[in-house]
Amino acid sequence: MGDLKLGLAQGYWSRAPQENFIEMAQEAEKLGYDSVWSAESWGNDAFTPLCWIGAHTNKIKLGTAVVQLSARTPTACAMHALSLDLMSKGRFILGLGVSGPQVVEGWYGQPFPKPLARTREYIDIVRQVLAREAPVTNSGPHYPLPYTGDDGMGLGKPLKPIVHPVRKDIPIFMGAEGPKNIALSTEIADGWLPLIYNPYDESMYEKSLVNAKPDFEINQMVMVNIDDDLQAGLLRVKTFLSFYIGGMGAKTQNFHKDLFVRMGYEAEADKIQQLFMEGKRDEAINTIPDEFADSISLIGSKARIKDRLQAWRDSRVTSLLVATTDKKQLRDIAELVL
Template identity: 30%
Template sequence: MTNRWGITIPFTGVPLAAHRELVQELPDLGYTDAWSAETAGTDAFSPLLLASQWAPSLRLGTAIVPVYTRGPGLLAMSAATLAECAPGRFVLGIGTSSPVIVEGWNAAEFSEPFARTRDTLRFLRAALAGEKVTEKYPTFSVSKFRLERIPDPAPPIMLAALRPGMLKLAAKEADGAITNWLAPADVPKVREVLGPEPELAARIFVCPTEDAEAARGLGRLLISSYLTVPVYAKFHDWLGREEILAPMHQAWAAGDRKAANAAIPDEVVDDLIVHGSPEACRERVQSYVDNGLTTPVIALLPTGGDPFEQVRALRPR
């Protein structure tokens, strides 16, 4: 069993303040990590700030904070604040996000994603170490920025990485990589590029129900929403799913979402969505680790059941 076993917070339909009971219980259940996300729900930092006080032994991580939606200085301040509240227990995960989130929802320009991520990483390294930063990076400039509250220690920084370019950057300059939407059998290909040493975390979508058709129906909705985004489409081309997913892409491009969902084979859904009994789900998550993943981060999909009881049932054995 891996030494790390993570869960994504907050849970769908549960008020933030109501998470306290379960978050306090997570370490006793065997969970080592709580990771957040940032799309159009909570921001990435606030749930972790609460968790830092409710469960002082949990490691906390953002997976991920977009590099475009905050200015460099604000991103450094947000990270430093959480690092101060959870000294030695916070991991800052950053990444590009997507044009929909960056441009459509946040009125920022989504350009040069590799370079912007690299430059943000280099700025954050300097800023979180307490340096006064005046630098003209290729994608932005910073003048005379210095944190007033320097975190001790500075948090590790991990990069959202899907394909070789970003994986190699993560291996060379960051403290690890965060990946997404992959099957256990895909992990060795990612690990081969990243190398054997850096931490590799992945969010794993888990639907703890033995109603396979219901799980696959939900899985198809998610897969057509995510894997039609260009960066994920290219990721799965690289992983070898270009041909099997071509009918989905064709239907999606024609504006027929129903046909796009129907075109996703069961085998793809079963590869990418963990479903079944809690014991079967736990074993499937463990198979990611057996294939080279360092940190599995369970993302609980709604089944109509009690999410707290499901999290308890998915505890590591």
């Protein structure tokens, strides 16, 4: 395994952006962090914060983890990527994912079915735009280019981007949770952005990653809390997990819950979802096993974290995306890893 790289995971906003999000990115750059990542849900978009960060930094890579496919057409997404990569002088990484049916159909008003086929078409179109070798066309059913529907005017013309890309090979990462989607990422993407990764037991992902190329990257967000109060640190991780398992998805289809089930926690997953939907969030949080929350995060004293970092170094993960808003924690992790 190679040396671990570090990134800063800024996630998506809740009520408003963190007041220090620019300072955190600048500090990460000074400390030798490789990248900084933004996200989107049904509030802020993922690209705009990176523009702001890119204007106030010089070398740190700028990644989306992740932009949602249904938020914009493939060519619109490629235009964002082209623009940001040009303005940042080749620092952009495009991370994208399908999201889930609640968001796709409830927020974007788009149909959710056939996410793998849509992803394949989407990334193919984005790569055509970035390559700028020929007018962009797509014969697939999800994103036909030019548009050929009966309700159109029949005047669509294949086009090449006016803008000349600074790089034709902007890295594309996929946010993926299901086995087939993860396997697809090894085929059509440059890297994978898991939601949950347990470095102490990688067996669940072995079959999905069997065709991964040697340079395939895995960038994992890790919640960090350097504090002697282990239980307080674990509570934050468990709160995050319970929200995804219990509240981010419909009762009949929740990819995050399905992932937790595949990891061996079916009874706990069912209970968390039930409690969450009954409004008993504290009880849902306490249903997450401490040992699981501990295995996917870096919590405890500096000495404890230094010891537990070895599992990540021995794993297939290539970058740890540190989720923190505290400069001291950012420095402490850099000292331990870099």
